Amino acid sequence: MTEPRRPAAAAWLAVTALVALLGSAGAAALPLSDAQILAAYDYLLARALVAARQHDELEHGMTWNQLVHRDAPSPAEPDVLLSDAWIALDDASCAVLSLPAAGGRYLDAQLIDGWGTTLAHVNPRRYPYHPSGEFALCRRGARSALPRGAERLELPVSIVRLRVRVAVGADLYAARRLQQQIALVSTGSPAPPESVCLPPFSQAPLPGLEMFDNADALLRDAPDPAPDADRAQQAVRAVAAALANPLQRNRVETVIQRQAIPRVQLARLRLGALENGWLRWQPLAGSVD
Secondary structure, eight states, rough: OEEEEEEEHHHHHHHHHHHTTTTTTGGGGGGOOOOHHHHHHHHHHHHHHHHHHHHHHHHHOOOOOOOOOOOOSSSTTTEEEEEEEEEEETTTTEEEEOOOOOTSEEEEEEEOOSSSSSSEESSSTTTSOOOOOOOOOOOOOOOOOOTTOOEEEEEEEEEEEEEEEEEEOHHHHHHHHHHHTEEESSSSSOOOOOOOOOOOOOOSSSOHHHHTTTTTHHHHHOOOOOOTTHHHHHHHHHHHHTTHHHHHHHHHHHHHHIIHHHHHHHHHHHTTTEETTEEOOOOTTTTOO
16 A cells, blocks of 8 residues: 555656756756646655655654554555555665464455555465465565575665555454564664655645755655655755745745646545555556556
8 A cells, every 4th residue: 555656757857857957056956847846756655655654653652663463454555454564674684574374364464665566466366376374575675684584675774664464354353362472673783864844734734835844854754765756855855955045936836736736636536545654555447466
């Protein structure tokens, strides 16, 4: 379950144009087109939504590298039990996820980066040669002693959101017993990352100009491993720099409030249900998970 992550083709063209226009030191004084502002907003919004969720959950009960078992299904996903964690990784620490043998019951662990992009799924179908047991979640290149036989997963980031789903099936209590066997431990003592604290906002209304006031922290906190991320981030920084000009600041705010936010809200209606800060994708007819 992730927020929509990549701008459409037209938005990417606007990002490219913006980077070309703002390549020199004095280019931040150039006026920005609506398309350029919208493209930068689309890109940064994915990061801001995840950062806000991370901050809120860690402020209200969740702790780094500790799994939280939800013992009742949510209205949005009535067929599964969820277990969640925010995981911090570093060069000397991995997180070891232990998954029990599911015995034919659906069980899936989803790893999500700081942009809402799914990095991997861990389940018996993806790992038929290692359907259960221990999985070591490590930042790429990390060196740490791991349990014998653990399946190592190399990840390109230092912050991971973990969501484990267990099918309820016909026996909720059996599903809970299976869920309680899911465990997460750290092999070291990674320093907890500082959460980016944005001005409070909810999913409705979405964030406005304040998102660009925090652009540097948002981009620095969670590097984006996606192709062409550098170009998109140059565009975001260009919009942020333009806000120093009061006229441009007012114009950017107007474009965000009158165009960007309504457009995103309309797009989300076509995607699926929003539950607990995460978007559940609406499957297409005939699609296979």
